Amino acid sequence: MPGTTKSRSACRSQVTRLSKSRLFGSSPPPTGLVPSGTSIAPPVAEPDDMLRIIHHTDSTASHSILRLEGRIVGPWVDELRRAYVERTANSPCSLTIDLRDVTFIDSGGIAFFDEIYLSVTLINCSLFALEQLKAVMERHDGVRM
Numbered sequence: 553m554p555g556t557t558k559s560r561s562a563c564r565s566q567v568t569r570l571s572k573s574r575l576f577g578s579s580p581p582p583t584g585l586v587p588s589g590t591s592i593a594p595p596v597a598e599p600d601d602m603l604r605i606i607h608h609t610d611s612t613a614s615h616s617i618l619r620l621e622g623r624i625v626g627p628w629v630d631e632l633r634r635a636y637v638e639r640t641a642n643s644p645c646s647l648t649i650d651l652r653d654v655t656f657i658d659s660g661g662i663a664f665f666d667e668i669y670l671s672v673t674l675i676n677c678s679l680f681a682l683e684q685l686k687a688v689m690e691r692h693d694g695v696r697m
Contacts, residue, residue, distance in 0.1 A: 603628035605635050614645050621653035624661035633664055640671070652676035657684045666691070 604621040616639045624632060639647050649672050657665070665674070666688045677685065 601625065603631065605632060607635065607639070609645070615648070616643075616645050617648045617650055619650040619652070623656040623658075624654060624664075625656060625658040626660065629658070629660040629664050632661070636668060636672075646673070647671070648673045648675055650676050651678065651681045654678065654681045657681060662688060 602622050603624055606619040606621070608617040608619065609615070618632075618635055618639065620632070622628070636647070639645070651674055655678075662684060665685055669688055669692045674685070
């Protein structure tokens with residue numbers, strides 16, 4: 553259906569322009585796209601692109617667990633770094649990172665794990681996460697996987 557493809561492309565183009573103008577504040581959105589009186593929210597990350605960080609501490613506060621769910625990509629790597637620093641900065645407690653529900657780790661995430669690998673315990677790595685972190689583990693543990 554050529555007409556459908558064209559209208560989808562036009563719609564995608566309008567949304568892109570709308571997002572760019574909203575993000576960079578260059579101009580108001582084009583008329584006709586948004587009904588009068590409607591506020592426009594900035595673009596929201598898709599749920600698939602998000603990272604959930606759940607923090608658990610044992611009753612003696614000697615051990616913390618960060619359970620991660622989702623994708624460790626882009627700005628979420630910085631968010632994970634902040635959570636790591638919060639848990640380790642002024643605390644002698646040990647830290648475990650649970651990777652059970654991690655679906656993807658980008659190069660920034662792999663670099664982050666490379667930096668902290670010797671100071672944390674990684675548990676429940678999915679086969680996918682394990683494959684992505686294989687080089688980090690081999691470098692630090694000296695064992696080829």
